[in-house]
Amino acid sequence: MTVMTEIPMREHANAASRRGGAPAISILVPFYRDDASALITALAPLARDPHDFEIVLFDDGEPDPELNQAICALIDGFELPMRLLTSVRNRGRAAGRNLLAGQARAPWLLYLDADMTPGDDAFLDRYHTAIATDVADAVFGGYETDEPDNPAHRLHAALSRTSDQHGAASRNAIGATAFCSSNLLVRAEVMRDCPYDEDFTGWGWEDVDWAVSASARFRLTHIDNPARHGGLQEATELLDKFRAGAINFKRLIARHPELANLPGARAARLLKRVPGQHWLRGLWARLSRSEGLPLRIRTLALKLWRASWTSEVI
Template sequence: MAVDPVASIIVPSYRGADRLPQLLDSLAAQQDGTPHFEVVVVVDGADDGSVALLENESRLDLRNMVFPENRGRVAALNAGFEAAGGDVLIRCDDDLVVPPGYVAAHVEAHTSSGTIGVVGPTRDIHAPSAYARAYGEDAARKSLAHALSRPPQERWRLWAASCSITRETWESVGRYDDRYRGYGWEDVDYGYRLRSAGIPIDVVEALTAEHHGPARNAGARSVKAFEAGAARSTFRQLHPEAPIGELAAGNGVWGLGVRLTAATMRSRRAAERVGGCIDRMLPLVPRPLGRKLAALAVESAGIAGATRSVDEERRAR
């Protein structure tokens, strides 16, 4: 007789054939006594072998949904959440490796704490490289420390790759907002909507997962920053009352450098080119200088993306 799952893990996946095996291995290794859970993987078009991999998975109670074309992460998340059968709904990106107590800790948090949102922090895992030594590893440490130190009123900003709510909360707060078309901020938007509904958010250190899909170089990281800057502008348009300001370059020589560099980034491709130039410099310069150069590219790209988004909005009026 089939047993209804206590928890559902929703995994949005785009070209994830190389990433999914590590996630599935870690889910299959959950500790003894873990409540029954299912895994719902949404393959967001462009099947790269992911479907065959999922169909051959026999260790887990797993279902897959396949979009015939790429529809984006928001659509994949909404489809997965709506198809899920558990009472605890866990969003988990396909490039994570989760700890053995992952599912049990998510379920326990909702069982013991009433109506809450739960955030599992992530720790970026970098392969050795000039970028990792100069910028990536340090940024990863700071990001994890930041997540673990946030006061309750700021935790909505952390809603991201590993988080959970109950089915009741999903039905109350609703779907992820499909007005976010590119990379980033659909999660922060959902965290803010939880906050606005009066639902507290807990950050549970025991849920810390390894993130094996961070940007591998300054070019890729600059592209993400550019797209996130544009998405941040979308968030500010949708939630003008939210306690978040505009991205600012700052003052002094550093601020001037950021503004001048941002002015050269008229497009996603331009941001990638600037980051790529810095990647070529990183093996040749001292690490402290390399860190500054990578930070310059990333900060500038974020401001450039936000500026472009605002300009496009004004032209559309």
């Protein structure tokens, strides 16, 4: 496993952060083009004691300098301690999360994506309770996805609701493989002992790899404390993401052979037996992009597309 430690970067800290002090929870927000303004603005009033929290953001490569400057200006106006770390080049999802963990000052870390917002006003209070009651060493709160106004985003919302949006009871029955890398509360010492594997590059599966690895040594659990997930993508973006993610899935199965019976792996093995199945990818792509079709057909076509590319590498 590779862990990158030398990542050139600059830091912008607001006045509250420069006053120092050790918070109880460091809220860690990596982003790449996504605007974290709504998340920051929604979180700040929920921190009943500003000394209990800090927000640390990480701009991974600064692809949008104007957005970076806007975030700097925004955090300067808050009394809650906030810092923006900016990498001089893109390092990826796993490396960004490891960097944030290394820069955090609190004994507990809460990872959130920049396109998220808290599910309700008790969002941070529930995590305080989870810490106070010592429910686990890492806690995943879950997601909620609103019905999008843009028809081009309805496929992604439907896929999220069927694949990722489950209550705590269902997720606890699944176990570690139901963990995601955002809306994740975790002890800082766990991240020091079990960082994300930075050999997972691009999109996908580094969160499952981390959770399965961590569950062998630490206590992991699920609770009902969802964050609302924005950042929905169009069908073409999802098709590209799932095709590229096949390589990471191969790495996941190589590192954890016991996961070979995950639904995606089983579907890929079945497709692999179908002669010439790769010729059907064009059909599955067209069905996925066809907004006039029922969403259940489009999501099935998208899953078949993903399984087809996975069949090439397992």
